[in-house]
Amino acid sequence: MSTEQIPEGVRLAPAMVAGARIYIPEPTWCDVDHASENASCVQDVDHRTAPAYLNRPGSDIESLLHVEGFAELSGAHADPVVMLNDATAMHPAQALRWAKDVVAFAEKVETIARSVMPELEA
Template sequence: MTVATPASAVSTPIPAQPTPNLSPALVNGQRVWVECPHWCTEDHIAANERHLEDVCHTSGAADLIAARKDSAPHLLLLTRLIAGTGSTAEDRQPLVTIDVDDVTGMYLEPADADRFADDLVAFAQQVRALARTARGA
């Protein structure tokens, strides 16, 4: 007799937390090593911050580009992760930034970023509805 194991009883391994990287940085002209989160793409050498606490970590960006009629595309929104290197856990907490027109606009905690993304989806649906109306007009 064979007994099948229910799928819910099968244990799946918990993914390991990504390990941070040690990266070189220039701080007031001196080379130091900073611990970067796995998502950090910042060139800490080029930044050459004045103080160690000014070093920050940023991720790659996602852009929202709008193509204008008869002109070049225009950057509307840019989003990425950013985190400081301060002494408290709160200072080091990654935030989602939403930059408007290449000017820093908002720093969002993850739950707020989720709500913003939901609003963007609803907005996109409204844009599609307007485009359908324009096509049928």
């Protein structure tokens, strides 16, 4: 693949596959260092964003929600999706709608907390 054939939003990135260094097309949003991983075959290489976590109250390690962007080089998720808890794949437009629901939920939590203890500051 020459540089003239690389679509916008994609770059060539080094990857280790079966012990060999190769270059693969990678979306510019991918945060994975494929050169530090050693996939057994190129189909095992996937692309991910840095994850976002919502931890259980009072815990720095136990997450209630885990969300990240994800795409495979080929397969069921060849087009990018947003993964929720590694189990639910959402189209990015669906994830944006869901994010608005999460914000609305957070506002309701804030309203409830302030209603039971009005002296809390912002």
